[in-house]
Amino acid sequence: MADYGDLTTIIGQMNRAAIDCWMADQDFFPTWGYEETYTKWHFAPYQYFRPAADGSGGGDGVGYDVSCADAFDGIRSSIDSIVSKWHGLPDGAGARAYADAGRITASLLGSNGAGSSVQNSGSISTSSGTIQDVVVGNMEGAFRRPFLSKYFTAFSSVQNGLGQAAVILAANYAAQQAMWGAVKADVATICDNARLAWEKQAAEESAANTTFQLQVVGAVVTAVAAVVTAPAGLTGAVAGLSATSAGISMALSEVARDGIDIGGESYEDILASLSDALDKLNATITTQEEILNDAMQEAIAAMTSDAQSYNLDAFQLGEYPLGDGSMRMDVTDAGIVSDNMRLVHEELAEAASAIGTGPASSPTPRSAGIGVAPTGTHATASQLHGLTSKYLQDTRDEYERGHRLFDATVADFFATDAAARQTVQQLLADEALTGQS
């Protein structure tokens, strides 16, 4: 099986096979018993020097002042113009760390791991649920309504939304990680089959045509399916982004699996089939990257236009009454809520740390003309990465502020801290100033 690592050798062999075929099209073949030259019909005079096994040289007449060296150069140049951009492809390894970071972040935010949907599982969701249960079941007071509205209901949406954004990022980087090994195999297979077709045609054998499937189609579908599967357990607030992430998998699975045909009845036919095959490979890569880009752009648009579903800092805390005389709570319950709020923002800090910073440059750079851009999906992924990272950090900070607000509310209620009410007022003022960022 052809190996991309041998591409230079394969292209050299392909050049000679193509020139053999071009000569055969004109009834010139390697001479009987002396295959370093071509002669008419294998035996008739006159002769031309044949290129070396690596495809170089050849073309001058033997004993005659004639040459087809320019034509040979033209053939090599035609092939080079088709295959040159496929040299130096990335291996995808550079995307692995970012795929892992996206998966870990999604998992910390409650993704069920391999599944598509962030289902509010995990310790954040457990703590958040405990907070809601205790506040609703064991406490009284008008503060509960704005508190739960922001730090439970809105936060659950944000947790889901950021989880989905992390899933989409993970899908992008997982696709990039898986794509290039398969693309390399496809390039090597296409080039080697073109070589074979030219060799067979030059030898006037039949069945010079080959049909096969591109590996990159299945490789990307499989990689993304490991991150994004059918949506399940969606909440209304994030259905849009869940649909986006699930849509990646669906759209990728619909990328055409048409067979690649290499072959033809002449040098020109086979050259055209080589060009078409590599064009199809490029079209497949481009379609896959467009699907990833579209999903990420959809996520960016949703996160920008509906920031409060993805960034707790953008969600305005409602009027927060204190000292209305209706508040009831006991110390133990207050402690439970406070402890769980601390656990939540610690987990959020871990998630913010896990997603880290995006790659400074494209993890899968390639020549111009391959995929959506020489940097692939890097520009869009960086934008989504930056937005997700910022929203996650903002959400952590905002949730931590909410924790301090709750603690100050409790301290004020139990009168354990003379400055508690002032602290509450200060936190509320801060919240109002930083909200809607």
Added chain:
Amino acid sequence: MSDLTSRVLGPIDLDGGPGGGAMECDVPFGSRLVPTRLEIDYPGRLNERMIEDLDIVLEHLDIPDRLAREAIARDVLRDGTAPHRLFTSWAGRTAVGTEDVASFVAALRPTHMLITPDGGRVNRDRVVLRYGLDGARDEVTVRLPSSPTGPEVDRTLRRAG
């Protein structure tokens, strides 16, 4: 008649229609004139370049002649081949020595040449030569195909005429 003229064959005047054509003439081959038949499958594709290529072959008939005689020489040594049977009738014995091969091959005379330059894959033969011996009735046929396998000697002898 086409406007094409061969330096060796003269004006190319094919007997036949668009489905193919042929012409007969005598071609200088060594010290003899050998009856030659040119068969063209695609008269519409005939052009000056093809006639030029053909002329170069016909002006260097020593090359196909040498290849054909080498093929016959190889087969003379093998029982059951057409050259071996022709040798047997010529020499009056079946045992063949190396010196016999040389004198047998030297005694062969080309008697007919068939040229089918555009047979493609359907007919790979490009030049088919027949060789006989003075006074003998049978001939050996050697085919020079457009094929990497080299010259082919027919397994059967052909009755002259």
